[in-house]
Amino acid sequence: MNNDLLQQKFSHSLDEDLITEISSKGILKTFKKDDIIIDIDQTLNFIPLLLTGDIKIIREDRDGNELLIYFLEAGETCTMSLTCCLGTTKSKIRAVAEKDSSLVMIPVQNMQTWFHNNESWRNFILQSYQIRFDEMLQAIDSLAFMKMDERLYKYLKNMAMVDESKTISIKHQEIAEDLNTSRVVVSRLLKKLENESKIKLGRNKIEVV
Known part of the structure; x- marks a missing residue:
């Protein structure tokens, strides 16, 4: 995988050695608009890093009604998938390509190793959790108060x-x-x-x- 795009999107948050390692161990995948990238109840063995495009993260109730939780933009990852990987549970969200998108899929074992051994990766993951948590609070506030x-x-x-x-x-x-x-x-x-x-x-x- 060419790491020029990785450098462009993630050099502000990940160190150069890690970007090189992601380039060699990550799997590049592309999706068309409206493609399902992660589905509800799917077992996950990877986490996505978004290179290009946008992804919407959706929850679904028992009747099949959907609710938009937040958007992912280039340079971000989905912390809901991180939680599933770390806890070895099935996905509770659906990730859908809002437009044509490309992602790097990181195998879960690498994600766990880097979390313990690489400070830039650990900070990136923790900051991602904080951003998504804030966005989910905004979604709750919108439902409750707006x-x-x-x-x-x-x-x-x-x-x-x-x-x-x-x-x-x-x-x-x-x-x-x-x-x-x-x-x-x-x-x-x-x-x-x-x-x-x-x-x-x-x-x-x-x-x-």
Whole structure:
């Protein structure tokens, strides 16, 4: 594996020797938009490092309803998969490619060895836990304290930040699935946000003003 991209995305958090080792022992995989990367109840023997693209992490209830927990961006890892690997439990989340993405899969035995032997890796993992914990608290706060229109607007702003563009290409049904509500509710609230001059609606496109 060429480690130029690894250097570009992870040199700020991982030392050069470790990046070289990841380059030799990691497995490069690519996924298309909407591909499932990790599924619920899957046994994990690797953790992903995201090189390019974006991934959304989703929880699912017993009835199959989904709820978006957080997004992963390039240069990050999924701490939910770390927890499963360390505890040898099955995945409790679904990771779906938000756009075409490439990842390095780190075998669990290497991840555990590096955690004990490499300070930069240990700090990277602990910081990742803190970031994801903060994001999950924000998700809980949104569910508990925010109205649906506020949750929707926050979701759209996060999507714009992840896509690095004010214009988001997305269908109302996709938003409804991520927010665990109905398409009718989403369409009504989008119109409300447009009337408040917070967004502009187009055909399968939304511009965050």
